[in-house]
Amino acid sequence: MKHLTIILITLLSCTFINAQVEIKPGIKAGMNIAGLSNLEENGGIRSEKITTFHIGATLSFKFARFYTLQPEVIYSKQGSEYKNFGFDGTQSIELNYLSIPVNNKFYISNSGLNFQVAPVIDILLSHKNVNNPQKVDIAIAGAIGYDIGNGLVMSIGYKQGITDLLGRNVDTGNGYETTDVSDLILNNVIQLSVGYQFKL
Structure with missing residues (x-):
């Protein structure tokens, strides 16, 4: 058994x-x-998307011609604008996150075209115009990317948060959780990205 273990370790x-x-x-x-x-369901008259930015670092591990694992550390500004009863003008919710996606990139044939899927942990760094938001948001992201060449890459993707901004739970009918799924306030963001990868 000992010899078999040594052989397996050597092969691996x-x-x-x-x-x-x-x-x-x-x-x-x-x-x-x-x-x-769902800001409308929580007292807002009308909500609107905001245009912000993200910036950060990546580290890709190409294990095979068709598969690359790429963890990232990204600073991402998110939030929304809305008009609320009792307020004049537009209110702005600002949410600044340290976003940590773990991208799984699947390449099509020998082209630079790839499809990406990632679990994401978003850690709240700062916020404005929202009371006691959750410090951590769990999200799922997907994207279509293309490796242009000479280290240049680009992608367009969508990230959907699955944690209520205020930390409420969905009503399961057990008498303990009281929030309907249509009331949950969830982050969502479309991301257009360009990047550069260095050769070691």
Whole structure:
């Protein structure tokens, strides 16, 4: 059994060495078109999306011709504008996040075209015009990307938060949770990004 274990460890080590994982650090930045769902159901007259930005660093691990794992650390400005009863003019909710997506990039054939899906943890850094928002938002993101060449990359994607901004739960009919799903205030953002990846 001991010899079998040694053989398995040796084979696994050789596999990882021969895999020749290509590692590329990078930077990315772009435009956010951000909003918050269901503000109307929570007292707002009309909500509107806001145009902001995101910027950060990436680190890609190319394990195969068709698959790359790319964790990122991104500063992302999000929120919404809305008009509320009893207020004149437009109110603005500002939410500034440290966003940590773990992108799974799947490439089509030998082209630079790729499809991306990522779980995301958004950590709230600061906020304005909202009381006691949740410090952490869990989200799911998807994107279509293209590797232009010479290190340049671009993508268009959508990120949907799944945690209520105010920390409320969905009504399950058990008498303990009282919020209807249509009342949950959720982050959503369209992201247009360009980036550059460095060769090590």
